[in-house]
Amino acid sequence: MTEADLIIIGNGMACQRLLAELVQQPNRPTKIVVFGAEAKPAYNRVLLSGLLSNELPDSAAELASPAWYAKHNIELICDDAVMLIDRERRLVVSRHGRYRRYQQLVLACGALPLTPGYAELTPGYAEDDSKHLLPGICHFRNWQDLATLRLAGQQLQHAVVVGGGFLGLEAAEGLRKLGMQVNLLQRSTYLLNRQLDATAAGLLQQQLSARGLSIFTNSEIDSLSYKRGQLQAVRLHSGQQLKADIVVLALGITPNISLAQQAGLTVNRGIVVNANLQSSDSAIYALGECIELNGETFGLIAPVNAQAKQLAQTLCGEDTAYCSENTATQLKISGIALSSCGDIATLCANTSADSFDGSTEYLDAERFEYRRLWWRGPYLAGAVLYGDTRLSQRLNQLINQRQPYYGCRSSLLLGLIDNAEKLTAVSQPQQQDAA
Structure with a gap:
């Protein structure tokens, strides 16, 4: 059975930034193994909206080539999620039956998109894939979602995007640029209600409406209408019906704590860590969207990058601590x-x-x-x-x-x-x- 100095679970942006920091350390762990649930190696999720709107080539999202992992003696295992952590034996077991022992373990499990009850085929499903969603429903969070929306842009006409946050706005604008008729639903009184005041949000809505987006505030879906298994329309709580060949959910995220919870680690909203990003098990650390530090969770790139830098030093024996800061957020829609x-x-x-x-x-x-x-x-x-x-x-x-x-x-x-x-x-x- 293979033993690693360090195993990282999750091959997203947090993991890749941690690896980039680790390889610069003179006394870095010699043998590193990375498990990723997706078939594709780590990519820049921030660029998904630009890829959807065809403003960027797919290659722009690549974070590291396979040769880079090999050069730094990092074993990358894709399309094989870890299903079990045995803390007593310091062992992880993957979906496809791989066993690896670790000296140190890092959880970079990310977050799961929120799914409302009306969209669920299997309520309470714990994994981030499309198996638990009704036909015609998708999220906009990973490469599989990108492929689904690209195909929708080629074959379908009417889209409803649920969520007036950054991701929802970017998805709606990307689909509009693909030629779809897009209705955007925001349950609050104005767009980006966590980041903007009413005046700024009003200017944003005015500009987006002028581009052709139809925006409904104070609006939520009550039910979905199907015909012979195909999505036809959505009905709002107001009683209004909107044509919908596809519904895109962008209602936010929740830390992915299922694996940590099964392993008996302390969890709350996220995996509870201290300032060293250490979990309740001294051999297990965590960073990124899956963690909770002093009651705070993290969904932006800047704090995750700062965590990766600090954690790399900690894993290499330095006594460092992470301190969170406010981070400026910006919308990624061209012309705004x-x-x-x-x-x-x-x-x-x-x-x-x-x-x-x-x-x-x-x-x-x-x-x-x-x-x-x-x-x-x-x-x-x-x-x-x-x-x-x-x-x-x-x-x-x-x-x-x-x-x-x-x-x-x-x-x-x-x-x-x-x-x-x-x-x-x-x-x-x-x-x-x-x-």
Whole structure:
């Protein structure tokens, strides 16, 4: 039976970034084995929308060639998910009967797409594939989903996309570019309600509608209509019916904890880890979308990359810790630029008295430009930029590093950085200068 210094379960973007960090370490694990459930080696999921809309070639999504794995003495096993972790014997068993022992184990299992009850063929199905979905229903998360949607663009006419978040918007725009008539359903009052305020979302909806997308807010599917096994339409809670040859689900994700749970590791929403990304078993670590750290889960690339860098050092014997930060998010639709940083949903709801004490806004509706900054005393608490996102990096830095800002807020809002920085130096309180 083969024994490895390190086994990684999951061959997604988190795994690949961890491998890229590990091979740079002078005392990296010698023998590394990677198990992937998909037939295709790791690829960049962020680019799926660009691949769907034919803006990018498939090769653009490749993260590493087979030769790269061989060069670094990494055994890559694709299309063979791990089904069992025996912690006592430090052993993993795969679907196709492979047995591997480990000294250290990393779970990079990712997340599963959320599936509403009306779309399920097998309720409670635990794996991320299409076997549990009714005919005409798919997610937009992996390469198989991409192939399904490409075929739909060639053969079908009417699509309904469920979910007004980033992934739903990107899927809807990609299908529209393939020539389909697309209806987008958002259960909240406006698009991207976790990242934008109502004004920015209104500008976004206006631009997307002008392109030909039909957008329904405050809308959810009540039931599906089939004829001879083929999807024909969806019925909304409002009673309205929409033609639908295919329904694309983009309702968010949930950490994939099933394997960890079966192994008896501590789980909550995600696999519970400490600051070293170590699970309740000292030989098992985890990173990416499957983990939970201090009650927080992760779905963006930037924190996962930071986790991979830290974990690579930990696996090589260094004492390091991961500390999460706010991350700016951006929409990947050509011709539309937006950026968001901070807990915008909470700031917009203003549920607590100390959520923020003021905001600064700029709007040019004709040019589709909008910026809003939320302040808590001298600290920037959140930022939404629409149409012109050049300030994103600077604002993200102010939020994450908790730098007090004493300059002219309007100058900062308008991008007059040089003048704003000069005013910051002049306007700081005397005790700051003395310090």
